[in-house]
Amino acid sequence: MSxxxxxxxxxxxxxxxxxxxxxxxxxxxxxxxVATSRPLPHSRTTAAGAxxxxxxxxxxxxxxxxxxxxxxxNTSVPAGxxxxxxxxxxxxxIAVWRESEAYAKMxxxxxxxxxxxxxxxxxxxxxxHEAASSAVAKLLALLEKLNTWIDEIPPIQQPMRFGNxxxxxxxxxxxxxxxxxxxxLLPEALRGAAIELAPYLIGSCGNKTRLDYGTGHxxxxxxxxxxxxxxxxxxxADRKAVALRVVERYLVLMRRLQRTYMLEPAGSHGVWGLDDxxxxxxxWGSSQLIGHPELEPAAITDKGxxxxxxxxxxxxxxxxxxxxxxxxxxxEHSPMxxxxxxxxxxxxANTGLLKMFKAEVLEKFPVIQHxxxxxxxxxxxx
Numbered sequence: 587m588s589x590x591x592x593x594x595x596x597x598x599x600x601x602x603x604x605x606x607x608x609x610x611x612x613x614x615x616x617x618x619x620v621a622t623s624r625p626l627p628h629s630r631t632t633a634a635g636a637x638x639x640x641x642x643x644x645x646x647x648x649x650x651x652x653x654x655x656x657x658x659x660n661t662s663v664p665a666g667x668x669x670x671x672x673x674x675x676x677x678x679x680i681a682v683w684r685e686s687e688a689y690a691k692m693x694x695x696x697x698x699x700x701x702x703x704x705x706x707x708x709x710x711x712x713x714x715h716e717a718a719s720s721a722v723a724k725l726l727a728l729l730e731k732l733n734t735w736i737d738e739i740p741p742i743q744q745p746m747r748f749g750n751x752x753x754x755x756x757x758x759x760x761x762x763x764x765x766x767x768x769x770x771l772l773p774e775a776l777r778g779a780a781i782e783l784a785p786y787l788i789g790s791c792g793n794k795t796r797l798d799y800g801t802g803h804x805x806x807x808x809x810x811x812x813x814x815x816x817x818x819x820x821x822x823a824d825r826k827a828v829a830l831r832v833v834e835r836y837l838v839l840m841r842r843l844q845r846t847y848m849l850e851p852a853g854s855h856g857v858w859g860l861d862d863x864x865x866x867x868x869x870w871g872s873s874q875l876i877g878h879p880e881l882e883p884a885a886i887t888d889k890g891x892x893x894x895x896x897x898x899x900x901x902x903x904x905x906x907x908x909x910x911x912x913x914x915x916x917x918e919h920s921p922m923x924x925x926x927x928x929x930x931x932x933x934x935a936n937t938g939l940l941k942m943f944k945a946e947v948l949e950k951f952p953v954i955q956h957x958x959x960x961x962x963x964x965x966x967x968x
Contacts (some may be wrong), residue, residue: 674951686967692809695811706830709897722824722828750847756847757791776817790806790810792849805954816962872935876936886901887927
């Protein structure tokens with residue numbers, strides 16, 4: 587254990603839920619905070635507007651509703667940097683994690699970006715015209731480099747349909763280059779932080795042993811961006827671009843990795859989960875849609891509206907990906923998302939999704955046991 591890490595103090599034992607209790611609790615929370623179960627579809631039209639062309643248009647005079655302000659994000663440069671390590675080894679450690687500085691920074695980061703993108707379409711954020719730092723452009727260049735590696739490392743012929751072993755070669759290249767790629771993002775005075783940030787970048791692209799990808803890997807990329815924010819490389823002015831350019835490009839890259847190397851979903855709940863791979867596009871994507879004059883939550887189930895607007899809204903891009911890779915009625919393969927389409931407002935959907943993110947990602951032991959702690963995101967209590 588490094589000198590800047592505090593020992594994990596074990597809280598009193600807690601009662602463990604029975605089998606399946608976690609999924610049931612999650613569904614109950616969504617039912618109360620996000621959506622009530624919808625009747626199955628018959629012949630109906632969405633309440634989202636008159637058509638795809640109109641829905642793709644501007645906001646008009648409508649002004650987006652505001653979300654409750656997020657608390658300030660504590661940003662400071664640590665005295666020294668360290669390679670981050672996993673620290674949470676049992677369900678009881680969730681209580682320690684929940685009260686930690688790392689938890690506050692991570693959830694605060696998600697909240698601040700969520701607040702920044704209310705009512706903002708992807709096409710409204712032009713990096714070269716925004717008050718965005720050069721770090722945003724460098725992050726986009728990093729992701730494009732990772733994308734070109736897929737072209738250079740094609741899938742191999744193998745008897746198994748899922749989990750193409752060429753992904754291990756792709757990941758080995760990332761492991762070899764993660765520190766130097768990260769150093770390129772940092773000013774000279776902060777180059778030492780690359781050793782602490784690089785493991786989050788490596789962890790954000792999937793698992794080379796299990797050949798899978800899921801929300802825990804997505805969380806590692808959020809940690810990478812959160813660390814860059816905490817040490818001041820990314821600024822408040824970057825928040826819109828971080829979500830709608832950097833994370834948007836990351837999601838596109840991860841979907842390409844999933845399809846090229848046939849990665850298994852990590853820890854999927856099947857039809858009882860929100861999504862097999864991602865969570866953040868639903869949070870920030872629902873925030874984008876707050877106040878939209880035509881696109882209501884009911885638009886989720888309208889394939890025409892989804893396809894016409896997917897390039898502008900993270901939420902609809904995630905739905906479009908599901909429509910591309912899954913067959914059958916939407917309410918059968920994605921019942922939780924279908925229930926979201928019955929929510930009256932995007933504000934309510936966004937609030938419920940943030941609660942679900944805490945329950946199903948940040949406070950779910952099978953996910954968070956892989957989270958890494960260092961000097962930027964320490965496990966020490968607030």
